[in-house]
Amino acid sequence: MTVGLTYDLKSDYLKNGYSHEEVAEFDSDETIDSIESTLQSLGYFTERVGNIINLTHALANGKRWDMVFNIAEGLHGIGREAQVPAILDAFQIPYVFSDPLVLALTLHKGQAKRVVRDCGVPTADFAVITSLSEVEKIALPFPLFVKPAAEGTGKGINGQSKINSKEVLYATTARLLEEYRQPILVETYLPGREFTVGIVGTGDKARCLGVMEIVISNRAKDGTYSLHTKENWKGIVDYYMATGEIESLCAETALMAWNCLGCRDGGRVDLKMDASGKPNFIEVNPLAGLNPFHSDFPMLAQKNGIDFTMLIQLIMDSAMERFNHTA
Numbered sequence: 001m002t003v004g005l006t007y008d009l010k011s012d013y014l015k016n017g018y019s020h021e022e023v024a025e026f027d028s029d030e031t032i033d034s035i036e037s038t039l040q041s042l043g044y045f046t047e048r049v050g051n052i053i054n055l056t057h058a059l060a061n062g063k064r065w066d067m068v069f070n071i072a073e074g075l076h077g078i079g080r081e082a083q084v085p086a087i088l089d090a091f092q093i094p095y096v097f098s099d100p101l102v103l104a105l106t107l108h109k110g111q112a113k114r115v116v117r118d119c120g121v122p123t124a125d126f127a128v129i130t131s132l133s134e135v136e137k138i139a140l141p142f143p144l145f146v147k148p149a150a151e152g153t154g155k156g157i158n159g160q161s162k163i164n165s166k167e168v169l170y171a172t173t174a175r176l177l178e179e180y181r182q183p184i185l186v187e188t189y190l191p192g193r194e195f196t197v198g199i200v201g202t203g204d205k206a207r208c209l210g211v212m213e214i215v216i217s218n219r220a221k222d223g224t225y226s227l228h229t230k231e232n233w234k235g236i237v238d239y240y241m242a243t244g245e246i247e248s249l250c251a252e253t254a255l256m257a258w259n260c261l262g263c264r265d266g267g268r269v270d271l272k273m274d275a276s277g278k279p280n281f282i283e284v285n286p287l288a289g290l291n292p293f294h295s296d297f298p299m300l301a302q303k304n305g306i307d308f309t310m311l312i313q314l315i316m317d318s319a320m321e322r323f324n325h326t327a
Helices: 010-015 029-041 052-060 080-090 100-107 109-118 132-137 166-180 227-231 244-261 296-303 308-323
Strands: 002-006 045-050 067-070 126-129 144-148 184-188 194-200 207-216 237-241 266-273 279-285
Touching: 002 029, 029 045, 029 308, 045 052, 052 080, 067 080, 067 308, 080 100, 100 109, 100 244, 100 279, 109 126, 109 184, 109 244, 109 279, 126 132, 132 166, 144 166, 166 184, 194 244, 194 296, 194 308, 207 244, 207 296, 237 296, 244 266, 244 279, 266 296, 266 308, 296 308
Parallel strands: 002 045, 002 067
Antiparallel strands: 126 184, 144 184, 194 207, 194 266, 207 237, 266 279
16 A cells, blocks of 8 residues: 655755744654554555645655645745645545645644533633734733634744733734734633643544643743743643543543634644643644654653554554545
8 A cells, every 4th residue: 555645845845945833843854764664564664755845746746645744834824734635636646634624724723622611621711813903992801811723833932922901912012023024823821731632543532642741941041931941841831641631631622623623634623721720622633743753642642651653653544544444
């Protein structure tokens, strides 16, 4: 069975003049090498395809694969993560991870929160604004937390993201609207502990792989899980596996959100506790980072006794079952 690999390689974009922040969500050579070698060790033949441009050229030239392991993030537009799976759907080529609807929905944090809220999943009160004139209409109590609605990897988040006054809200929102050219999510600040939950599987077969608490020390420059903090986590962020009632509460909340949104095969759900200690949905990452050495998803799996090879196998098993394939 031949598995194509679709991805956005960070080094390729840097060579073409893109900035470090623009390519922050893209994958390293180390990640692609690890995924490919692991798939080969599991008995799959692999073929590197690369980004959406390479994919469209390959398809136009008649290339096909039995399945595609898709981790392409895309570059342009709020629907960018949905572009590769939409093309694969058009050519009836099976692929790993979520479909275009899910990937477009979940990249927009505000829209995802509306859907999970409708399913009864706890999430902080929020507003989505598209222009500075809408700030005056926000009636949420301070403190607030503000970030771009459709970015990942902590982009747009820093020490100024926690807002305590209308004046700072105006200034921060104006800066984010100018810099990111997309809607801005304004939500009630959640003061409690922060967790990320690893999930594999689809629908009623989805299960929690582990709940990992993220503890940011006072040595962190931003004091929050920003892009800078994530990239420089050693010595400033500690990770602990949750147990007991907290683990159960977080796992239940994360699985509710996962299935409500229709996510597939594997990924992460991020949660933060409110003042009463109830886990609240922050966001879901249906294309979670898969670097075996420092991405949160493989890290929490490893802490729960699931090595990288087993993690990739679980993800592939879920996808294969969905498409009734046999290796």
